Amino acid sequence: MSFWEFTVDASYFIAAVLFIIGLKRMGSPKTAKSGIKWAGIGMALATVVTLWHPAMEAGFFRYVLMILAIVIGGAGAWYTGKKVEMTAMPQMVALYNGMGGGAAAAIALVEMYSGSAFDHGTTVLTLAVIGALIGGVSFSGSLIAWAKLEGKMKKTIRLPGQQLINGSVAAITVILGIAIIASDGSAPVLVTLFFLLSLAFGVLLTNPIGGADMPVVISMYNAFTGLAVAFEGFVLGNAAMIIAGTVVGAAGTLLTLLMANGMNRSISNVLFAGFGVDDGAEADGPEGEMKSVEAFDAAASFAYSDSLIIVPGYGLAVAQAQHKLWEFVQMLEKEHDVDVKFAIHPVAGRMPGHMNVLLAEAGVPYDKIFDLEEINAEFPNADAALVIGANDVVNPAARTDESSPIYGMPILDVDKAREVYVVKRGKGTGFSGVQNALFFGDNTRMVFGDAKQVCTDLANGLKQL
Structure with a gap:
């Protein structure tokens, strides 16, 4: 192992420790602020070290593009984070979470379009396909969740035979994924159809869910994004992505279960029951008169x-x-x-x-x-x-x-x-x-x-x- 490889691996380990410390401290309002800082330092370390990863072998122009993307994304996040109202915080979380899922799916697509994922064997290719599917669903589903909370989608639409449509799209997507894995080389048409259907499934899955359940859905997609990132970490051989994605996926899963239990609901009930689909419309209830005072x-x-x-x-x-x-x-x-x-x-x-x-x-x-x-x-x-x-x-x-x-x-x-x-x-x-x-x-x-x-x-x- 060369000096640079040892330095990168050691830095990724330190970043992973910082992620875990940060997540632990985010569990309490008293320490949440410092937890965000610790996790932020870990992310900054992982990002900087990745730019000097020996396996990248990127040319000067590619480095310029990466740094430019970091500057634009960082500046945008800083500005919106400062300006966002507390009432809009859930929408921002949904939007940023969706971007993470989309980024993971994009990594998988690049690896499959270029043929690199096929060169690494069936296991890596399978992880790339699963990561693309989960990331695509998280991306489109999170955007629908954002639109519902932001008031851009004020009416929940349930199609006739909604569950049959959802099941059919899911089945076709899985079949295409298996076909990609079974193919001998690059399969751009299959990959494109597979990704488009994963986006469609995210929309179909999220659209019928009522606004009352959106917090649970956002948390679930947060877990999806973490898993997608972890899978793509295996595809790229990036330990930091594997650890960070696994931690986020586990935390998101536990939070989703906690919230579902807090409403005495199962995850399947949240996804398929359509509870609260009228999003605040008047409903039958107790009779009587509300007594008002000044x-x-x-x-x-x-x-x-x-x-x-x-x-x-x-x-x-x-x-x-x-x-x-x-x-x-x-x-x-x-x-x-x-x-x-x-x-x-x-x-x-x-x-x-x-x-x-x-x-x-x-x-x-x-x-x-x-x-x-x-x-x-x-x-x-x-x-x-x-x-x-x-x-x-x-x-x-x-x-x-x-x-x-x-x-x-x-x-x-x-x-x-x-x-x-x-x-x-x-x-x-x-x-x-x-x-x-x-x-x-x-x-x-x-x-x-x-x-x-x-x-x-x-x-x-x-x-x-």
Whole structure:
């Protein structure tokens, strides 16, 4: 082994360690920021070392193209990362994840078009084909997920015989993949048809899925992208790609299962049941009348409470109300000695950790933020609960109504608090399209209005007491 080969392998090992450390630290809101930095350093090291990999033998012009691509991509990512709103973070994750899957598929296509994948034997060629398939599905599927979350696709379309169409396209794609593997040399026509069908399958698979399930779908495609990258790492003989892809694939798979369990759904149910396909349309539900109050009345109730549990949701992010909410909470704690805690559901918002990041952005201490398992037992003893922008994750129908589509889904037991106040813009359903029985409860009062304005009014109400 030459000095350069040893240096590259050692650098890849260090990069892999940094990836794992970074991913581990991303598992907690307290250390997530440093985890991103550690993983970023590992990626920078792997990228720089790859440019000097002895096996590349690239000419000057190719180096210029690679560096130019890195500069353009890096600058674009830096700009969009700085400008993106918290409400659009899930869309950005879906878009960037799709780019990763597309890049992995592109690597496989280049290797197959050039014939290099065929020269390395059946095993490597098989991995290239699988990587191209998974990467293509992840690319097109992630773009559909982005379009749904961004509001570019406001209507979910389910074709007649949808599952039969999906199965047929999948079967034909697999057959073409086998034909490519069985061919003696370069098969450009087969490769082209194979890739186009993999893109079509990603679209067909994702399009019928309702918006309520998009966070799970995004996480699943993240796992797909990781696996595609790992497979292409074997094709290129690149250890860094193998390790990074495997880590991302494993993390994405675990996160997907965690989110599915958080909704009491199986992955097959998410992919094929079409739950929430109306994306927030009005649905049948409990009968009765929502009882509304003004923000001042809610503020007075909170001021005379000993304990308050706040449940933030996507509506809080849309209104950018986290800073005003934290100002209100600080007034409650300092001037009225109220014990305030925040409760976070595993699938709150549009992606895991969405609410944690939102609250951290406002300066809420981590020790005030609790997961469902930690906080649920405290609701029966809480004097009051405040729900801001959350809907499906606090719907008691998940516990009591066996006919409800969300029956069995773990929820935050908000309805068990002595008093419940819900901040909501209107009387519509949640992202799943299921009406919320909590809003009609005897101990529930609705505070209608924009979350940011309501939080401002709550703070002003405390000043008048």
